[in-house]
Amino acid sequence: MGSKEQKIGEIIADHKTQEGAMLPILHDIQAEFGCVDADSELIVAEALNLSRAEVHGVVSFYHDFHPTADNRPVVQICRAESCKARGVESLMAQAQALAGDRVKLSTVYCLGLCSAGPNARVGDTLHARLDAAGLAQVIENAR
Amino acid sequence: MIIRISDDALARALGADAIAAAFAKKGHEVQRTSSWGMHWLEPLVEVDGKGFGPATLADVDAILDGSSAKAIGVIADHPFIAGQERLTFRRAGRTRPTSLEDYEATGGWAGLRRARQIGSEAIVEEVLQSGLRGRGGAGFPAGIKWRTVMQAVAPQKYIVCNADEGDSGTFADRMLMEGDPYALIEGLAIAGEAVGANQGYIYCRSEYPDAIAKLNEALRLCRDIIAPFRCEVRMGAGAYVCGEETSLLNSLEGRRGEVRAKPPLPALEGLFGRPTVVNNVLTLAAVPHILSEGGAAAYDGLGMGRSKGTMPIQLAGNIKHGGLYEAAFGITLDDLINTIGGGTESGRPVKAVQVGGPLGAYLHPDQFDIRFDYEEYTKADALIGHGGITVFDDTADMGAMARFAMEFCAAESCGKCTPCRIGSTRGVELIDRIRAGGRQRDRLELTPQMHNARKDGGRGQDQEIALLTDLCETMKFGSLCALGGFTPYPVMSALQHWPEDFTGPPEQPAARVLDTSNA
Numbered sequence: 140m141g142s143k144e145q146k147i148g149e150i151i152a153d154h155k156t157q158e159g160a161m162l163p164i165l166h167d168i169q170a171e172f173g174c175v176d177a178d179s180e181l182i183v184a185e186a187l188n189l190s191r192a193e194v195h196g197v198v199s200f201y202h203d204f205h206p207t208a209d210n211r212p213v214v215q216i217c218r219a220e221s222c223k224a225r226g227v228e229s230l231m232a233q234a235q236a237l238a239g240d241r242v243k244l245s246t247v248y249c250l251g252l253c254s255a256g257p258n259a260r261v262g263d264t265l266h267a268r269l270d271a272a273g274l275a276q277v278i279e280n281a282r
Numbered sequence: 283m284i285i286r287i288s289d290d291a292l293a294r295a296l297g298a299d300a301i302a303a304a305f306a307k308k309g310h311e312v313q314r315t316s317s318w319g320m321h322w323l324e325p326l327v328e329v330d331g332k333g334f335g336p337a338t339l340a341d342v343d344a345i346l347d348g349s350s351a352k353a354i355g356v357i358a359d360h361p362f363i364a365g366q367e368r369l370t371f372r373r374a375g376r377t378r379p380t381s382l383e384d385y386e387a388t389g390g391w392a393g394l395r396r397a398r399q400i401g402s403e404a405i406v407e408e409v410l411q412s413g414l415r416g417r418g419g420a421g422f423p424a425g426i427k428w429r430t431v432m433q434a435v436a437p438q439k440y441i442v443c444n445a446d447e448g449d450s451g452t453f454a455d456r457m458l459m460e461g462d463p464y465a466l467i468e469g470l471a472i473a474g475e476a477v478g479a480n481q482g483y484i485y486c487r488s489e490y491p492d493a494i495a496k497l498n499e500a501l502r503l504c505r506d507i508i509a510p511f512r513c514e515v516r517m518g519a520g521a522y523v524c525g526e527e528t529s530l531l532n533s534l535e536g537r538r539g540e541v542r543a544k545p546p547l548p549a550l551e552g553l554f555g556r557p558t559v560v561n562n563v564l565t566l567a568a569v570p571h572i573l574s575e576g577g578a579a580a581y582d583g584l585g586m587g588r589s590k591g592t593m594p595i596q597l598a599g600n601i602k603h604g605g606l607y608e609a610a611f612g613i614t615l616d617d618l619i620n621t622i623g624g625g626t627e628s629g630r631p632v633k634a635v636q637v638g639g640p641l642g643a644y645l646h647p648d649q650f651d652i653r654f655d656y657e658e659y660t661k662a663d664a665l666i667g668h669g670g671i672t673v674f675d676d677t678a679d680m681g682a683m684a685r686f687a688m689e690f691c692a693a694e695s696c697g698k699c700t701p702c703r704i705g706s707t708r709g710v711e712l713i714d715r716i717r718a719g720g721r722q723r724d725r726l727e728l729t730p731q732m733h734n735a736r737k738d739g740g741r742g743q744d745q746e747i748a749l750l751t752d753l754c755e756t757m758k759f760g761s762l763c764a765l766g767g768f769t770p771y772p773v774m775s776a777l778q779h780w781p782e783d784f785t786g787p788p789e790q791p792a793a794r795v796l797d798t799s800n801a
Contacts, residue, residue, distance in 0.1 A: 158554065161536025162519060166488075187536075200538040200696075202520030203488055219450030219690075220636055220683070224599035224674045225627070248522060248640075248690065249448060250489055251456040252292045253672065254321040254597060254604025263491040265295035 146171060147179055151186045161187060161197055165204055173208035211243045212281035215260040216274075218246050221253035230257060230274050237278045244278075283310045283346070286328035289379070290317035290460050291492040292453075296336065298325035304342045316461025318375030319606030320362050322627075323354065328375075333357040362622065367584065368608045369592050370568050371454075373462045380499050382507075385464045391507060393570035393577070397472045405476040405573065406432055412578040413590030414569070418444055418525075418562035419638065419667040419764065421589075421656045424569075427559060430549040431477040434557035439479035441470050442534065442553060442560045445486040445493070446518050446525040449639025451670030454594040455563040457606055459486065459493035462567070463500035469566030471508040472573055473559050482513040483553070485530050488520055522694035526763045527560040529696060540696045541763045562668070564594055585611035589655045599636075599672035600626045609654075616650035619673060630675040634683075634780070638667025640690050641768035643775035644680065665771065681783035684776040685713040691769040701757045702766025709757075709773065712750045716743055716784050743785050747777070 150167045154160040164183060168175050175198045177191075184194040198204045216234065218227055238244045252258045255267040259274065261281050269277065285305045287298050302312045305327075318326060323335035327345055333354045334345045344350035354360060357375065368374065377384035385391070397405050410425030431439060443466065447455035458466060470482040486494050497515045505512075516534055518524050524533045528542035531553050552558025568591065571577050581591045589611035595618060597604045602624035619625070619635060626632055634644045643664035645652070652662055659666050674683075688709035695702045715721045720742045727735040741749075754770035761767040777784060 157514075159534050159536040162516065162533065166517060166519065196538050197536065200521065200540075201518075204519060217450075220640060220686070221451045221599040221672045223683070223686070224672055224678065247489060247520075248694070249450045249452075251447065251453040252295055253451045253453055253599065253670070254601065255292055255296065255324070256599075258295065260489070265291055265492075267292060267295035 144182060147182045151183065165198060169204050173210065174205045176206060209243055211241065212261065213243045213245055214238065214278055214281050215245050215247040217248065217250050217256060217258045219248040222256035222258060225256040227257035230271055233271055234274050234278060237275055242278050242281050283329060284313060285310050286313045286315050287325060288317040289314035290457060292321055293317055293324045296325050300339060301325055301327065301337055301342065304339055313378060316374050316377060316379050317457060318357060318363060319371065319457065320360065321605035322603050328357060331356050331358065362603060365622065366608050367592050367610050369571050370458065370564055370594055371606060371608050379461050379463060379496055380503060382503055389574065390464055391468060393573035394468050394471050396575065397475045397573050402432055402476050402478060405472065408578040409569065409572060412572045412581040414565065414572060414581065416562055417564035417668065419665065424561060424565055427549055428473065428476050431557045431559050434550055436557050438556045439477055440553045440556055440558040441473045441479050441482040442531065442558055443470055443482065443484040443563060443566055444525065444527060444530055444560055445484050445563050446530060447668065448487060448522040448525045449668055449670055451598040451636065451639055451672035452596050452668045454596050454606060454669065456490050456493050458563055458567050460496050463497050464504060465567045465570055466563055467500060467504060467508060467513060469569040470513055471511045472569050473561065473566060474511045477559055480510055480512060482511065483534055484513065484515045485518060485534055486515055487518040523696045523765055526765065530560065531558065540698045543762060586653065586655050587657055593654060593669050596670045597623045598670060600628055600675045601673040602627045611655050613654045614650065615645065615652050618671060626673060626675040628675045630677065632673055633676040633678050634674045634680060636672045636772065638665040639670050640687060641764060641771060642667050643771040644779065646779040663771065665768065679783055680776040680780040681713065681717050684773045685710060687769055687772040688713060691765060695765060699762040699766060701760035705753055705757045705766065706769065709750065709753055712746055712753065716746045716750065719743060720746055
């Protein structure tokens, strides 16, 4: 706990001069620990002079923040209209089977590559024009 | 030889980095430029103005010795490019995104320099005269918004750029931020000059890591040029509703991205309660051109009716020639999809087209003579939104798409107002019931203790459809913002044009297998 508290303290200090620093702080905590848990919420609440409920309200509102860490690699697959029009739904059953328990598949609504779907994202790497084989490769290579 | 390859996220997602590295390894100078916007040809390799695409690693040698079968000729003369009227995207494909040298050489900062000379009143006057309307979807005249903020008296004002481009089928904001970040920053700085704000924020969604990186790099390099104006990029956190301006402001302040009731208008009480200009990326990026010498009159001279200037239209979904097509208002859907877009990529007939993202209406091929214009679309119960066009071929199940619209609204609703929060979930259930052939009374309802429950055979499809229509009416007029308010557009338009996708063929309205998976 000690080192975690210290690290969060550093993150908060980094953003001290920013107006409305809550989201940047939460993003950094999420990136560092893979989640924003109850302990982190408390520390942030204290630093920003808010109640824990207020911080929890923000954390639970946004899809990007998670209450518990999931150490599996994540493959985000776009299932919005444009990717549906290009057949993403027909790839999902096979993708789910391939991912199994090793890889977490999550749905994202739009990666902005709508003329070249189906699209996926792993970390900051994007993949476009995926067919069944392409998506299988993305899932297999996800680390 | 100088090889030019785009470093746009779409090109990179298709392997442009590896191809660039292969050319560099062979001893050629590789320049990473913005994308031309011809997405079916990405990764597009440019050698002496001539293009080769879509390129793969196997094509490298053939491109170098000129024998490649993927040659498309001179890129600038390609019909897809030559037919456009590019103002906002005039640098697309032509410059290196974060190169200050390229930006200056193509007329960069001229608008800001002139803005500083003519002063705030004159800037607002020119923006008004240009007829520029907000490109985010609502189409509100930008000049009027700017004037309101200019006239407000406050110790601090803000410029906020809405770069939370969450609509499926749209990518113009992303392309602009990645391809011409200085144009957006210049637009922000001019807006700051006009209304007397010295701080700007660009709120970009977290799904666009490339755009955020490019903007940060650009802001670092041009800090002294835009000073005393300061600007910062803020990253969203995966909430679609934060594209709504008041919700975006709450998010910037570090709160839940819930919609605020209007009034007060953000122009008077916006970010941290201060007067704030909130404009879309494309609106602000159009400003440097308008503020250049004679730009306002030229802009006003384009378009039709009250829709002035150009619209960067995004051709997406199942379309052969997808990409970015910037044209003056007035172009028809038929031209866009069949002539320019070349029909569907699958080669099958077009069944439906959704214009304006997840909240836009589905248009039937019978309506393809509609001209791109805010008022024309409003008349047809449709919207232009952010100019995204998603094409579906005849394999699409429009009942499923209508269900998805409700499901999407339920997943992304901020929860502030009831019609959107509850209505969307009820909408999903209703569409499921319609597609299942109606609703039987359940066991509980049939028990004698339930005095008020009807003991009939349940509701038929017609009655369920009437309920859905009523629900959509409530959502449309009772929701606080466009998420709940516009979700009825895709639902009702799908129901109107493709009723058979809801009720099944007339003779056998049998139960369908329902997709009950949670996305």
